[in-house]
Structure formats: C-alpha cells, structure tokens
Amino acid sequence: MKVVTGVGGDLKAVPEQARRAEELGYDVVTTGETAHDSILVMALAAEHTARVECATSVTIAFPRSPYVLASEAWDLQKLSGGRINIGLGSQVKGHIQRRFGMAWTKPAPRMRDYIQMMRAVWDVWQNGTKPNFVSENYTFTVMSPFFNAGPIDAPFPKVSISAVNTNMAAVAGEVADGLLPHGFATTKYLLDVIVPAVQRGAQRAGRSMNEIELSSGGFMVLGETASDVEQGVERLRQQVSFYGSTRSYHGVFRAHGREELGIRLHEMSLKGQWDEMRRIIPEDVLHEFALKATYDTLPDVLRKERWYASRVTLNLPSDTPAQPERLSHLIEEIHKIPAPNWEAVPA
Secondary structure, three states, X not given: OEEEEEOXXXXXXXXXXXXXXXXXXXXXXXXXXXXXXXXXXXXXXXXXXXXXXXXXXXXXOOOXXXXXXXXXXXXXXXXXXXXXXXXXXXXXXXXXXXXXXXXXXXXXXXXXXXXXXXXXXXXXXXXXXXXXXXXXXXXXXXXXXXXXXOOOOOOOOEEEEXXXXXXXXXXXXXXXXXXXXXXXXXHHHHXXXXXXXXXXXXXXXXXXXXXXXXXOOOEXXXXXXXXXXXXXXXXXXXXXXXXXXXXXXXXXHHHOOOHHHHHHHHHHHHOOOHHHHHHOOOHHHHHHHEEEEEOOOHHHHHHHHOOOOOEEEOOOOOOOOHHHHHHHHHHHHHHOOOOOOHHXXXX
C-alpha cells in the first residue's frame, strides 16, 4: 500500500513541504484545488523532489480545455521524469456555471471524452499519429508542427478520477488509471456501490481491476489514545453536515437508508443554517463515516477495513524529535500491506 500526503497553500512553502515528505518516506505528494491552482503546486513539487509521485487530488477538469491540461501534464511529466498523476474532478453544476462561468453537460460522458482526448493529444506528440479525435463534447483534429510538443522519455502521465457516484466510478473503471473516492463516503457505500461500479466499467472496457489503483475513501480519525479518537470523530460533524447538504452526494446517505437526513441538510443550507446543521448529525452517522484508529492500531485497521485500496492518505505531525520517527515507522508498516489482487477476489 502506498502512502500519500498533501502539500500546498502558499507556493513559497511547497518546495520544502515536498522535500520533507520525500525524506519521511511518503510515496506520493498531492494537492487539492480550492483557493490555489493545483498545476502550479505540482510543478514546484516535481522540481524539488526526485522519487515521489506528484499528484493532484483534484484538478477541476471542466473549466479547462483537455488540450490545455494535456499540455501542462506533458511538460510536468518530462520535468519529473515520469512521476505525474493528474487527478480529475468534475465539480458540481452550480460551481461550474456560477463560479467558473462555464457550460454544464452530463459529467460522466464528458469526463470520459476529456480523458480520451488528453490521451489522443499525447499519442500525436509521442507517436506521430494523426489527430483524429471527435466526441460528443470535444474535438481534436488539428496539430501543426509549430504546436507539437514532441515525444518525451517517459510514459503517458497517469490520470485518476474523483468519484462520488456510480456513473463517474464506472468511467474510472473504463478509462482511468486510478479512482479517488471522496472523503464523504462510508465503507458500506464504497464496497456496496462504488467498487462494483468501477468493476462494471472495467468489464465493459475489457480491463482488469488490477490496472486501476483505488485510493482509500472516507474520513480518517487518528489519535494517541481511544479517547483522542472519539474526540476526533466528534469534530467530523462540520464536514459531514457540509458535504451531506449537497444533493449530488445523497447516494451515500441512501445506501444507509438515511436520505431524509440529506434532504433536511440541503434545506437548511439554503437558509444558511450552517451551525444548526452540525447539531442534527446523529452519533452513529459520524461513526459510519470515520475510519478510526490509534497510531499503534492503524496498520491493522487499514489491512482489515481498506483491503480494497492500494494507497492511503496519512497526514501526521512531524514537528517534535519523536514524531518523524513514529511517522516513518507507520509508513514502513503500511508498506507491508499488499495491494489488492482483484483476480483473486470472489465476484
């Protein structure tokens, strides 16, 4: 199992964050895209590291042309020596239309077309093929020598997809190198709903599930003691209430027979009742969303509850003299957990 940590924020801090993560033994550094551009962060991380995979989790796809992102990823892949993994997210309709000012179309078919066009661009540059990609959402049929980036001494960049619902998870199974489940997920939802959707997509495309890296989903709550963990679970109220108010995410509640909770949260969010929303989250719902472990028990908990995942995100402090040693030990123990062999998993 690979271990992932986040970098980002002030761009001036990214080089040291990335170097430090590599020193501690992490396999992947990743960045989200909220207040800062993910591609700029990854460029700095790639420049200042030598071993770790540099990933985005996620880059918002639809405000960008797939050609533009293909070009950025190609340059980063060359710069890093083949260590780039572009994690793509669709965002929700309201943000695409009213924050990014872009048109909205059905996200799952659009994401499939997006990734296929990126790879069509790379194929032209790497292998000299003719541009001939035409789909419902995107067209790529022109490439003059002046604009051709040319081949690089590395494989195509990896592309992963963030998925909350089954349609996007199936697209990940069809065309992506990895699946990035949302934090707003439970073990039951992932194993009963999302993983089967990925399997259906892979089967349609004639792919093996072993070709697709699944990341661990859900919120992780860690602590020195069981008491610390319980306090951490309580702090999840804000996240569960916030994400649970988004109708696109209500499939998670539906899997647990709690769709009415999502509807109520959505109605309260429209009224701006953010603090009140926290208070209506039942205790058992919080525990359903949390992967709970002390630092000592974490490897065993991951082996049991995240057997489907080949990578997990672990963000722990490393400020005191003892903390880096503990963190490096945990990473070593997690590395001992084998990635899933889907050929051996009963259907």
